[in-house]
Amino acid sequence: MSTLSSAPPLWLRDNCPCAECRDPRNGQKLFQITDLPAGLAVDAVLDTLTADGAPAREVVWTPDGHRSVYADTWLDAHLPGSPAGPGDGRGEDDKELWDAAGLAGRFPEAEWSAYTADPAVAAGALESVMRFGFVLLRGVPVRDRQVLEVARTFGFVRETNYGELFEVRVEADPNNLAFTGARITPHTDNPYRDPVPTLQLLHCLSNAAREGDSGLVDGFHAAALLRAEDPQAYEVLTRVPVPFTFADDRTALVAHRPLIGTDPAGRIREIRFNNRSIGTLRRPAEELDAFYAAYRRFGELLSRPELQLEFRLAPGDCLIFDNTRLLHARTAFAESGDRHLQGTYADIDGLASTLAVLRRKAVTA
Amino acid sequence: MSTLSSAPPLWLRDNCPCAECRDPRNGQKLFQITDLPAGLAVDAVLDTLTADGAPAREVVWTPDGHRSVYADTWLDAHLPGSPAGPGDGRGEDDKELWDAAGLAGRFPEAEWSAYTADPAVAAGALESVMRFGFVLLRGVPVRDRQVLEVARTFGFVRETNYGELFEVRVEADPNNLAFTGARITPHTDNPYRDPVPTLQLLHCLSNAAREGDSGLVDGFHAAALLRAEDPQAYEVLTRVPVPFTFADDRTALVAHRPLIGTDPAGRIREIRFNNRSIGTLRRPAEELDAFYAAYRRFGELLSRPELQLEFRLAPGDCLIFDNTRLLHARTAFAESGDRHLQGTYADIDGLASTLAVLRRKAVTA
Numbered sequence: 001m002s003t004l005s006s007a008p009p010l011w012l013r014d015n016c017p018c019a020e021c022r023d024p025r026n027g028q029k030l031f032q033i034t035d036l037p038a039g040l041a042v043d044a045v046l047d048t049l050t051a052d053g054a055p056a057r058e059v060v061w062t063p064d065g066h067r068s069v070y071a072d073t074w075l076d077a078h079l080p081g082s083p084a085g086p087g088d089g090r091g092e093d094d095k096e097l098w099d100a101a102g103l104a105g106r107f108p109e110a111e112w113s114a115y116t117a118d119p120a121v122a123a124g125a126l127e128s129v130m131r132f133g134f135v136l137l138r139g140v141p142v143r144d145r146q147v148l149e150v151a152r153t154f155g156f157v158r159e160t161n162y163g164e165l166f167e168v169r170v171e172a173d174p175n176n177l178a179f180t181g182a183r184i185t186p187h188t189d190n191p192y193r194d195p196v197p198t199l200q201l202l203h204c205l206s207n208a209a210r211e212g213d214s215g216l217v218d219g220f221h222a223a224a225l226l227r228a229e230d231p232q233a234y235e236v237l238t239r240v241p242v243p244f245t246f247a248d249d250r251t252a253l254v255a256h257r258p259l260i261g262t263d264p265a266g267r268i269r270e271i272r273f274n275n276r277s278i279g280t281l282r283r284p285a286e287e288l289d290a291f292y293a294a295y296r297r298f299g300e301l302l303s304r305p306e307l308q309l310e311f312r313l314a315p316g317d318c319l320i321f322d323n324t325r326l327l328h329a330r331t332a333f334a335e336s337g338d339r340h341l342q343g344t345y346a347d348i349d350g351l352a353s354t355l356a357v358l359r360r361k362a363v364t365a
Numbered sequence: 366m367s368t369l370s371s372a373p374p375l376w377l378r379d380n381c382p383c384a385e386c387r388d389p390r391n392g393q394k395l396f397q398i399t400d401l402p403a404g405l406a407v408d409a410v411l412d413t414l415t416a417d418g419a420p421a422r423e424v425v426w427t428p429d430g431h432r433s434v435y436a437d438t439w440l441d442a443h444l445p446g447s448p449a450g451p452g453d454g455r456g457e458d459d460k461e462l463w464d465a466a467g468l469a470g471r472f473p474e475a476e477w478s479a480y481t482a483d484p485a486v487a488a489g490a491l492e493s494v495m496r497f498g499f500v501l502l503r504g505v506p507v508r509d510r511q512v513l514e515v516a517r518t519f520g521f522v523r524e525t526n527y528g529e530l531f532e533v534r535v536e537a538d539p540n541n542l543a544f545t546g547a548r549i550t551p552h553t554d555n556p557y558r559d560p561v562p563t564l565q566l567l568h569c570l571s572n573a574a575r576e577g578d579s580g581l582v583d584g585f586h587a588a589a590l591l592r593a594e595d596p597q598a599y600e601v602l603t604r605v606p607v608p609f610t611f612a613d614d615r616t617a618l619v620a621h622r623p624l625i626g627t628d629p630a631g632r633i634r635e636i637r638f639n640n641r642s643i644g645t646l647r648r649p650a651e652e653l654d655a656f657y658a659a660y661r662r663f664g665e666l667l668s669r670p671e672l673q674l675e676f677r678l679a680p681g682d683c684l685i686f687d688n689t690r691l692l693h694a695r696t697a698f699a700e701s702g703d704r705h706l707q708g709t710y711a712d713i714d715g716l717a718s719t720l721a722v723l724r725r726k727a728v729t730a
């Protein structure tokens with residue numbers, strides 16, 4: 001634990017909670033970092049109390065004479081050397097990585113009636129999306145466009161070229177293989193979008209087809225396995241931008257992003273994997289060799305049986321999953337069979353916000 | 366230029382254009398990278414013609430005997446060693462960086478009537494957003510919710526906690542300083558969202574207030590200047606995740622992202638800069654010192670007068686700008702003055718797609 005006087009002055013001052021520095025109405029900072037005087041330093045530290053009567057320190061600043069009051073509890077939690085705070089919930093360190101066996105007996109699911117009536121059930125379901133990458137809501141009304149209502153329980157629909165809502169069923173003139181009876185191997189959706197839709201919802205309206213079963217794979221877990229088993233292949237996949245493309249009469253999308261997206265500390269944050277939409281890489285031959293060897297190796301790893309979580313969607317099931325982490329798949333089915341899902345996209349930042357507000361209410365209730 | 370036989374086999378085969386490998390209906394790839402046989406190699410290369418009668422090579426593959434026909438024009442453009450193809454339009458290399466003087470005499474703008482009637486004018490306006498980061502549409506009908514119609518000319522509205530549409534005017538109980546008369550220094554919006562909304566639209570309905578002028582700064586240009594002038598500060602800002610936060614009664618958003626986001630090759634791709642919503646960094650003291658010195662230096666650089674493009678929005682003006690690149694600002698105005706903008710968010714991948722389709726039509730027209 002550092003002492004207060006050894007805290008970096010700009011950092012400490014930037015966290016001044018006084019009403020002159022932060023708008024009391026909304027907590028937003030009222031000054032620019034460039035407004036702070038050159039040579040800013042702590043002139044004196046006095047024992048005091050906060051407005052709520054909690055023990056605190058008052059810092060008198062030089063050269064401008066500003067005074068800042070920091071609660072001792074805040075200082076204990078935030079001074080340099082105190083434990084690292086939580087992440088933003090999006091990187092591999094904030095997740096519980098899984099294989100199929102690891103979820104045995106604790107498949108993340110919730111009943112729609114309880115989800116909508118009980119904030120604790122809702123929080124548990126949203127927590128599953130953050131932690132495992134998905135939740136299956138059961139007993140959702142089998143109603144046209146209901147999937148949009150599900151999305152609006154926690155966030156905002158992300159409209160795309162597939163519409164506000166898309167129909168997953170056999171189409172006469174499909175612009176995407178999803179709209180045929182073909183087997184679809186594990187993939188993420190819309191890798192040719194940047195920003196990619198971070199959540200997908202699939203609501204089953206009917207599923208009388210033989211086969212057409214669903215599968216999920218934890219892409220973070222697969223990427224972590226690749227890193228352990230073949231660090232060079234992993235490194236190539238974090239480094240090489242892949243041109244993902246999609247085109248039809250009304251659309252021409254392209255995004256150049258790596259298969260494994262990492263944060264600045266090199267931790268896994270986003271998976272894009274979709275064989276259908278990888279365009280032509282243009283790189284020197286030796287880089288293409290290295291990329292394709294790594295891509296194939298990752299593909300083999302993603303298809304390991306122990307990573308496939310398989311289940312069957314029944315009418316009324318609505319799957320909500322993290323499209324930046326989980327890959328989804330389905331087995332082939334007869335095009336004559338009756339299988340109809342409605343899907344939509346949304347974003348996980350809104351879901352995380354709704355979860356945080358539910359937790360805040362649980363604490364204050 | 367490599368010869369065809371020296372091309373990496375997996376790369377070449379992954380680009381096979383035959384109907385067995387790609388769905389002729391939608392161009393999507395029908396095989397997995399893991400479906401290709403081990404030991405894949407070119408067995409023979411024969412001169413041939415494409416179905417359209419263009420000169421081509423036919424590759425016979427071993428061990429599976431598959432045959433692939435590649436047009437010579439495709440090989441010339443794509444074989445390893447051929448010129449690098451275009452980027453995805455999003456990184457610094459795809460942009461024209463600017464300062465205020467650099468845009469003198471070529472302020473990107475278009476008349477709404479021409480924009481909606483003439484695809485060439487529309488393409489020019491959208492091209493300005495990709496190239497300079499913004500365009501100003503003039504003469505847009507001064508109508509409630511019209512800004513949503515503007516967004517729908519090129520893409521999809523991104524709803525957020527501020528609504529589908531937000532009102533920029535003086536509010537009685539503002540949850541954000543934007544909704545006061547305060548001066549707002551150059552910033553990007555919603556840095557506490559991930560994915561951040563990549564486009565913002567601001568439509569002026571009235572502006573009778575004294576002051577309340579608008580400003581834009583090219584954040585890519587500023588970051589490139591920082592890299593040239595102080596490479597260590599630049600490197601710190603690409604590396605340190607900053608906790609951006611926003612909270613009100615219904616919302617609790619957090620994203621840990623660097624101020625300067627780079628692609629895997631280290632090129633500038635995304636700027637986040639918003640003093641109002643930077644939370645408390647938790648790092649060792651020496652890292653906080655380095656971050657705050659770099660943050661302040663970047664802040665000083667962003668406020669250099671020569672970088673500020675200043676103009677005044679008149680009723681009927683609608684500004685469309687890249688929220689991952691440009692910072693926007695406004696001068697303070699009297700809260701009694703009549704100034705009313707309506708804003709919305711959208712995404713630039715959809716705008717780039719609309720531009721590409723307009724260009725495609727122009728070529729085939």
